[in-house]
Amino acid sequence: MLGRKLNDRYEIQALVGEGATAAVYRGLDLRLQRTVGIKLLLPYVDSTTRQRFQREAFSAAQLNHPNIMGIYDVGEEKDQNFLIVEYVEGEPLYSFIPSPPQVVAEYGRQICLALDYAHQKNVIHRDIKPANIHITPSGQVKIMDFGLAITPDSKRLTAMGRIIGTPAYLSPEQAQGLKLDYRTDLYSLGIVLYELATGVLPFDADDIGVLLLQQVKKTPKPPSELAPEIPPALEAVILKALEKEPQNRFTTAGEMAAALQIVLDGGADTRTTIQPAAAEPESAPLSAPAEAPHTGPIRVVLADDHRILRTSLAMFLDVNDDINVVGEADNGDQALEVVRDQQPDVLLLDLNMPGLGGLDILPQLRSNWPDVKVLVLTGRDEDVYIMRALRAGAHGYVLKTIGEDALVQAVRDVAQGNLVLGHGVAERVVQGFVGRAEVTSNVLTTLEHAILTGIAAGQTNDEIAQRLKLDPQIVGEELIELLDRMGTASRTEAALIALRRGWVALEDLHNIS
Template sequence: MVEVGMLLNNRYEILEKIGEGGSAVVFKAKCHILNRLVAVKVLKDDLSADMEFVEKFKREAYAVASLSNNNIVNIYDIETEENINYIIQEYIDGKTLKQVITENGKLDYKDAVNKCRQIASALDCAHKNKIIHRDIKPHNVMVTKEGVLKVTDFGIAKAADSATIIRTEKVMGSAQYLSPEQAKGMHVDARTDIYSLGIVLYEMLTGKLPFDGETAVSIALKQIQEKPVPPINLNNEIPISLNNIVLKAMDKDPINRYQSAKELIDSLDNFSSNLNTDFTSNSSNNEFTRVMDPISDTTFFKPSDIENIKKREELEEPEDKELPIDEIQEPKTKKSSISKKTKTMIAVLLAIIVLGAVVVIGYTIGMGGSKSQSSNTTGTLTVPNIVGIQQSAAKTLITGKGLKFTVADTKSSDKPKGQVIDCYPAVGSKVSNGDEIRVTISAGPAEVTVPPLIGTDLTSAKQSITSSGFTLGNVSYENSDTVQSGYIIRDNPADGAGAAKGAAIDLVVSSGPAIKMSTVPDVRNKSKEQAIDALSKAGLNYTINTVQTADNSLDNKVASQDLAPGSSVKQQSMVIIIVNQYVDNTANVPSVVGQTQSVALATLKGQGFNMSINPTNATATTQAQSNTVQSQDKSGKQTKGSTITVTMYGTYTAPAANDTNTTTPPTK
């Protein structure tokens, strides 16, 4: 079991527990080799005991570790240590997307689209590498302080061309975000992740889940059987086109969904690019409004009135039901091809046209009676040239001549905002005192929404800018510890903002972590632990080598370092330190007196000593002393490797016989 304070692999110090899921516990840890914070995801004991699960988990985890995308949490390593199976991954200092949604209730739809696009970018990368996540939910998406989203927890992912890493009779995933095919235990593919992402987008836009219940089974049944309440019904600020994107991603039938994450990304980009596009010139209802504008200041019918009439008609008359095939082919009674509803609409439109004509005639008569028509040449005043000047100045000019100033229309143009771009009667026309001058005011260039660029690579960002009708502005680079090199940190105008078509979008691109310098500390004569602490605080890595010493006072102290103290080097540079290791290098000198030369040599060498022989021999007085050690110069405790000098006895020589001591027996 992993606990706070443990040191895994002699490298990762567990600092605190930061999360727990169904299959793993996540800890914050410090890597003592690279001096950085990491997240350690530890498989729970019951799963670690299942060797088949562990092997498949590792195999898929290695595949995920190969993914390279700024919106996917990096996996650094996969380790096993004493039945503990864990993954070392990027530590994100931020919140989960679930926390963000909970804190805000619901997100602004532009922000939601931006976040959805980042998740889709991560899925696009995974799917291209044949990895399916299978548990996309806001709990598994981290949001950095810079607003970059990081998809994590590929713990139940599967390879698209392999068996799922979990037992096939199990249904894995979170019920509220589960696709219908997952709930049924059927085959899953990339479209499964798209369904789950659709629910995440739904939740971001409304603050609510489309399906919920008391049990996971009841929720899963709703995923299979029920249609979601359209998000626009819960949040009327959602554009209808975005509402349709959500519903398409959440279609029960995979064939009707987006077929790839890239297809969803394109749809989101198209929505963002056309968010504020002015469609007035293409709308028949707005055409009707412009025709009515010059009639008078009071407009009797607006496009919304017609829509309301249509809605009332639809409520009063039920939808046509589908007829049996035989009735469709051979109707019993011939009926008019124009339905009752169509007749009603024609009558309403005719009434509107007639009324419009009456108003036009009335207006014309009024203008021709007490006041002259626009082309009247008998008027006493001339319409001044107000085209091209600002509204306030134009109004002052018109009212100063005793005329009435009325803004008839405001529309987008290439002229500055607030400038008069047209007037009726025309400039130079003769009018009478008190006549109305109707003007059209410029709303400025039509604005287009800046597409989501933050978190995308520079090449993709350039393509999005040009395809959205903008131009690439200034591109600058900035160091970042959280945004991958080559990816967008921020843009100006910002993601989701409105800007004139053709406007320049400035980009700030990540150049990766800053190259930071450190001063090498002097760790000589410090203990090994003090040296490691000093080097870590300086942001330097270290390698420890040892050297033996017979001086006990130098034990565990740094003898030398390869980088000079006080020198300036890049952070994370490697410093090699040599640490003394005390070894007791002494021994008692054995006594070799009385031993032959060969035996004495073997005895001394066996204890780690050398032997030398005094060239002067002592005289052996007995046979036992012959060619043996008479004496040695050292005894007691001596340093191993010392030389012990011995003095040898020479060869023993027996004395000659004495004849005077011989007795001769007497002769008989």
């Protein structure tokens, strides 16, 4: 691509970065003789990604603000779509973590002003995070990447039911798939400012389900407990932005900006050039993920005991120029050997296989080969399987009913370090964990009801597992968690509670006796 001219006007000069769906170049506008950023959509992306690319162009084109990266042009050449954007020199916001309170307040104020302007233009960003915010050498904030931006009334472009956005920065309403308004951006900004002030995230967990539950229910620790130098006024702003209910947050981003201005007025003026906490190379004109993007063909290993399905899947994946199937396995033991020998980028892993299954080998995979991304591809849609796989470190969970194009995109997304939850899985993750937060009602999951019924009928864990066609270990783990939530360590007492409260009926016992 270097040296190529797009539409005989934009000369590509240097590759700045490459992600799952687009490559970013530094270029020269030959007509206006100015340096620009060129975002070139990769040719193999699906229709949903193309729609997001167009959405980024249209959303950003409405906005003309000093704290928002400008978009100059959109075009297409030889079936390749591209955006011409402002070339932003500087550092991503994550280079400044942690920062002194005055720096936090100043950057927060500028971000709020940009969001207030965007919200007045009826645009919700939906993906506010440090990687999407750059700081120029003069200390000016630039918000980037409007690929997920929506209006309050627009339809979401959420392929195959995936959670959209970065889980650590999702608002509670995003985590639950609820209707969004402008205040979702304020919550995400609250997390950004918390992290910028303290050096840590308010909610953090390796388990995506636990993280989503924390976003929905957990109260953040006051920032001053982690960074005592934070003034009360700044802490109050951050905690108000992190209110779980949107109506309890700031009404507008402008109101939040005014509150941060009060913080600034109470201390020394730091609104001049601010150097990053650690020196970094010159940044790209578009945000780059903290994890280095995958480049080159994606090397994939398939582990599934259904050979016909596995063979057809291998043939289908291999026809994609950016995917190369380098190994196959019939069971967990073989999967470990192939992963050890091939060191793939992505392992497509079935859960139920002879001998060692997917759940059995996941901990070893994550421990011995942490760079290998694991995408679970299974027919098991039970909550307990989903939760165990994610807890064990799977990077994605999709069902075998997934469409071919969606599966290819899932492989690409996982290779880039993104979380992928298939259609229906994302909702079950959130609902499962939110429902498990506390037992204050007699609403049980299907599996919990079946286990309690078995206990009341006098069945052992092995008998319950055989009846439900589940791994006995899963039944045991589920029972321990259920007893803990019910506040008892006794199987007998749990059965009595279930019968007294009507969770299990006597007729249920007769049906399995």
